[in-house]
Amino acid sequence: MSEMTLVEAVNLALARAMEDDPDVVVLGEDVGINGGVFRATAGLQARFGPERVLDTPLAELLISGLCVGMAAQGLRPVGEIQFMGFLYPCIDQLVNHASRIRNRTQGRLTCPMVLRTPHGAGIRAPEHHSESTEAMLAHIPGLRVVIPSSPERAYRLLLAAIRDPDPVVFLEPTRIYRAAKGEVEDNGEALPLDVAFVLREGRDVTLISWGAMLKETMAAADALAVDGIAAEVVDLATLKPYDEVTVLGSVTKTGRCVIVHEATRTGGFGAEIAALIAERSLTSLLAPVARVTGYDTVIPMARLEQHMMPSVDRIVTAARKACQFS
Amino acid sequence: MADAGLPVIARFEVRHRNYLAPDGSINRPLPAFASDASLLTALYRAMVLLRIFDRKAVALQRTGRLGTYAVSLGQEAVSVGIASAMRGEDVLLPSYRDNGALIWRGVKLEEILLFWGGDERGNHFSGPVEDFPFCVPVGSQAPHAAGVAYAFKLRREPRVAVCMFGDGATSKGDVYEAMNFAGVHRLPVVFVVTNNQWAISVPLRLQTGCETLAQKAIAAGFIGEQVDGSDVVAVRAAAEDAIVAARDGQGPRFVEAVTYRLGDHTTSDDASRYRSADEVQTRWKEEPIARLRNYLVGQKMWSKAEEEALAAECHARVEAAVERYLATEQRRPETMFDHLYARLPEAYAAQRRELAGEGDV
Numbered sequence: 001m002s003e004m005t006l007v008e009a010v011n012l013a014l015a016r017a018m019e020d021d022p023d024v025v026v027l028g029e030d031v032g033i034n035g036g037v038f039r040a041t042a043g044l045q046a047r048f049g050p051e052r053v054l055d056t057p058l059a060e061l062l063i064s065g066l067c068v069g070m071a072a073q074g075l076r077p078v079g080e081i082q083f084m085g086f087l088y089p090c091i092d093q094l095v096n097h098a099s100r101i102r103n104r105t106q107g108r109l110t111c112p113m114v115l116r117t118p119h120g121a122g123i124r125a126p127e128h129h130s131e132s133t134e135a136m137l138a139h140i141p142g143l144r145v146v147i148p149s150s151p152e153r154a155y156r157l158l159l160a161a162i163r164d165p166d167p168v169v170f171l172e173p174t175r176i177y178r179a180a181k182g183e184v185e186d187n188g189e190a191l192p193l194d195v196a197f198v199l200r201e202g203r204d205v206t207l208i209s210w211g212a213m214l215k216e217t218m219a220a221a222d223a224l225a226v227d228g229i230a231a232e233v234v235d236l237a238t239l240k241p242y243d244e245v246t247v248l249g250s251v252t253k254t255g256r257c258v259i260v261h262e263a264t265r266t267g268g269f270g271a272e273i274a275a276l277i278a279e280r281s282l283t284s285l286l287a288p289v290a291r292v293t294g295y296d297t298v299i300p301m302a303r304l305e306q307h308m309m310p311s312v313d314r315i316v317t318a319a320r321k322a323c324q325f326s
Numbered sequence: 327m328a329d330a331g332l333p334v335i336a337r338f339e340v341r342h343r344n345y346l347a348p349d350g351s352i353n354r355p356l357p358a359f360a361s362d363a364s365l366l367t368a369l370y371r372a373m374v375l376l377r378i379f380d381r382k383a384v385a386l387q388r389t390g391r392l393g394t395y396a397v398s399l400g401q402e403a404v405s406v407g408i409a410s411a412m413r414g415e416d417v418l419l420p421s422y423r424d425n426g427a428l429i430w431r432g433v434k435l436e437e438i439l440l441f442w443g444g445d446e447r448g449n450h451f452s453g454p455v456e457d458f459p460f461c462v463p464v465g466s467q468a469p470h471a472a473g474v475a476y477a478f479k480l481r482r483e484p485r486v487a488v489c490m491f492g493d494g495a496t497s498k499g500d501v502y503e504a505m506n507f508a509g510v511h512r513l514p515v516v517f518v519v520t521n522n523q524w525a526i527s528v529p530l531r532l533q534t535g536c537e538t539l540a541q542k543a544i545a546a547g548f549i550g551e552q553v554d555g556s557d558v559v560a561v562r563a564a565a566e567d568a569i570v571a572a573r574d575g576q577g578p579r580f581v582e583a584v585t586y587r588l589g590d591h592t593t594s595d596d597a598s599r600y601r602s603a604d605e606v607q608t609r610w611k612e613e614p615i616a617r618l619r620n621y622l623v624g625q626k627m628w629s630k631a632e633e634e635a636l637a638a639e640c641h642a643r644v645e646a647a648v649e650r651y652l653a654t655e656q657r658r659p660e661t662m663f664d665h666l667y668a669r670l671p672e673a674y675a676a677q678r679r680e681l682a683g684e685g686d687v
Contacts, residue, residue: 062503069473106450
C-alpha cells in the first residue's frame with residue numbers, strides 16, 4: 001500500500017485493467033508518449049505498446065465514436081478527452097450511439113466503453129477548461145456517470161467502470177487531481193457503481209456532494225461540528241443512475257439536506273435530488289432542501305472563478321440555516 | 327494566381343469505373359466475376375426483390391401499417407453490389423437506406439419492416455450478429471467503422487468493416503474524422519458513399535464544391551474511386567477491389583457510387599417540391615435494374631419466363647414477410663427497459679414496475 005495522488009490512482013487503475021485484460025485499450029490525444037496532459041496515462045504506452053495505448057488525431061467526436069466501434073467488437077476502450085470543455089463533440093456519440101446501442105439492438109451489440117475527462121473548475125485554466133456539466137450527461141438514458149472524490153475511489157471506481165458492460169463517463173475532479181492524496185492498495189478490487197458513500201455520519205443535517213466539491217463539503221462538516229452540528233456527508237459518486245436509497249435514508253434520518261455542487265444551479269443535478277426528496281421524503285423534512293451551487297453564469301476565467309464555486313462558508317451558512325429552520 | 331513557375335509537389339487522380347451502359351451494352355471488358363451467370367442473376371434477383379419490397383413497404387406506410395420508410399428506388403445497385411463483395415465475417419455499418427445490403431446479408435424482410443414499423447426487435451436481426459443496425463444520425467457510424475476496423479487490426483483478424491452513407495454525410499466532420507484516422511492506421515475499412523445527388527432537398531452542388539466525392543479520400547491519404555452506381559457490375563467490382571485490398575493489409579479505400587434517388591427521400595417527403603419531373607424522367611433511363619436485365623437478356627442469361635417467375639417469387643416472399651410482420655406480437659410496455667443496461671439499475675426498476683402495472687412508485 002502506498003500513498004498517492006488521485007491522478008496517480010487513475011494511472012494505477014488503468015495499468016491494472018490493462019494488465020488483467022488484453023481487451024482494454026487506452027486512446028486519446030497525447031495519451032501515449034506524453035502520458036496525457038495530466039499524466040494520467042504516464043508510462044502506459046511504454047508498458048503496453050502503441051497499439052493498446054493509442055495517440056489519436058485531435059478529434060474528440062472520433063475518440064468517442066471509435067470507442068463505440070471498438071466496444072461493439074468486444075474491446076474495452078477507455079477514451080480520454082483532455083478537458084470537459086472539449087467533450088461536447090462527443091455528445092452525439094454518447095446520446096445517439098454509446099448509451100443506446102444495447103437497447104437499439106435488443107442486446108445484440110453492447111458498448112462497454114469508458115470515456116474519461118477532467119471535470120470542474122478551480123485550476124486557473126484557460127477558457128473552456130473548467131466545465132462541470134455533469135447534469136447534461138446524467139440526463140442520458142443508458143449511460144453511467146461516475147465522479148470519484150479520493151484516490152481510493154478513483155482507483156476502484158475506474159476499475160468498476162472499465163469492467164462494467166455498459167458505457168461509463170468517468171469525470172475526474174481536476175482540482176483535486178494532485179491535491180487529494182491517500183493510500184491505495186493495488187489489489188484490483190473494485191467498488192460498486194450506482195452506490196453512494198457516506199463519508200461521515202451525522203444526525204443533524206445531510207450534506208450531499210460529489211467530486212472535488214467534497215473537499216469544501218467535508219471542511220464545512222468540520223466547521224459545523226465545532227458548533228455542535230453533526231453533519232452527515234454523502235458522496236454521490238455515481239450520478240447516473242444514482243443511489244436513491246442512501247440519499248433518502250440519510251435525509252429521513254437527519255430531516256435536513258444541503259446539496260453542494262459547483263455546476264450552475266438551473267437544471268443542475270442538485271435539482272434532481274431535491275425533487276426526489278420532495279416526492280419521496282417530504283414528511284421527514286424539518287427544513288426546505290437547500291442548494292449551494294455555482295451561479296447561473298459562464299464559469300469565469302481565473303480571476304473570478306473562486307467566486308463562482310461554493311465556498312466552505314456558503315455551505316456552512318446553508319447548513320446552519322437549515323438547522324435553525326423551524 | 328499561383329506562380330506557374332512553382333514546382334508541383336503532388337498530383338492526384340480519381341478514376342471512374344463503368345462497364346454497363348444504360349441500355350445494357352458494355353463499355354469495356356467486364357471483370358472476371360461477370361462470367362458467372364449465377365452471380366449476375368443473383369445480383370439481379372436481389373435488386374428486383376428490393377424494388378418489390380420497397381413498393382410494398384410504401385403501400386404499408388400509406389395505409390398506416392408502417393412508419394416512415396426510406397425507399398431505395400433507383401439506387402438498388404449500390405447496396406446489393408457492395409454487400410455481395412463482403413464476406414459473412416466482415417462487418418457492415420449501414421445508413422438507413424441500405425436495405426438491399428441487409429437483405430443480401432441475411433436480415434429477414436419482416437425484421438426490416440419491424441424496424442420501420444417502430445419496434446427495436448427489428449434490429450435484433452438474423453443477419454451477421456456483429457453488423458450494426460441502420461444509422462439514422464447521418465454519417466455518425468463512420469467513426470464506429472474505424473473502431474471496428476481497429477479491433478480487427480489489433481486482433482490480426484482478416485476482416486473488413488464496410489461503412490455506407492449518403493452524399494450529405496460527406497459534409498460532416500464525423501466522416502472525415504473517421505477517414506483520417508483510418509488513413510493514419512491503414513485500417514481494413516471501406517467507406518462507401520451512395521451519391522444519389524440529393525440530401526433531402528439539397529442538391530450535390532450545394533453540398534460540396536468538389537468535382538467528385540471520391541477525392542475526399544485523398545485528404546485522408548488513401549484511394550478514392552468513383553463508380554457508376556447504377557451499374558451493379560461496376561459497384562461490385564469496385565467493392566471487391568477495395569475489400570480485397572483492405573483485407574490484404576493495404577489500408578482503407580473509399581468508393582463513391584454515383585447514382586440517383588428516383589423516389590422521395592422518405593415516405594414523409596415530396597421530392598416534387600424541389601426537383602423537376604423532367605430531371606427524374608431522364609434519370610429513369612439510367613436505372614440499374616433495366617440496365618442489368620438488358621445485358622442479361624442480350625447474353626441469353628435471362629428470359630421472359632424467368633422474369634415472370636422471379637416477380638411471382640418476390641411478391642410471394644414479400645407478402646409472407648408482411649404477414650409475419652403484421653402478426654408479430656406487441657411488446658409489453660415495460661420491455662422498453664429490458665435492454666437499457668445489462669442489468670437494470672434499482673433506481674429504474676420502479677419505473678419498469680409502474681409500466682408493468684405493478685405500480686408501487
